[in-house]
Amino acid sequence: MESKTVYIKGMNCMGCVSSIKNVLEKLPGVESAEVSLEDACVTIQYDAVSISVDQLKKAIDNAGFEAII
Ligand SMILES: [Cu+2]
Numbered sequence: 001m002e003s004k005t006v007y008i009k010g011m012n013c014m015g016c017v018s019s020i021k022n023v024l025e026k027l028p029g030v031e032s033a034e035v036s037l038e039d040a041c042v043t044i045q046y047d048a049v050s051i052s053v054d055q056l057k058k059a060i061d062n063a064g065f066e067a068i069i
Contacts (some may be wrong), residue, residue, distance in 0.1 A: 001031060002048045006056065007041045009066040016065070023063045027051055 011017060017035045020042060024033035029050025035042045044056055053069060060067035 001045055003043060003045050004053055004056070005041050005043045006053075006060065007068040008035075008060060009040070009068065011035075011037055011040060011065060013037070019063055020060060020065060023059050024056065027055070027059055030056070 008020065011020070014037065017037050021033050021035050024030050024042065024044060027046075029047045031045040031047070033042050033044045042060075046056065057067040057069055
C-alpha cells in the first residue's frame with residue numbers, strides 16, 4: 001500500500017471535503033482518503049498496482065477541483 005499527499009485547490013467547505021473523499025474512496029485500489037480542509041490536501045492510501053497517481057489526480061480534477069502533484 002502506497003501513501004501520497006496531494007494538495008488541492010478549490011476546497012472551501014466541509015461539502016468539498018466530503019465530495020473529494022467520496023470520489024476517491026469509490027475508486028478501485030483506493031483504501032482511504034483523509035482530506036484536510038485546513039491544510040488544503042488529501043492523504044491517499046492506495047494500491048499502486050491498481051491505480052496510478054495520475055488517475056487519482058484526474059478523479060480530483062473531474063470532481064471540480066485542482067490536484068497539485
Ligand atoms: Cu465546498
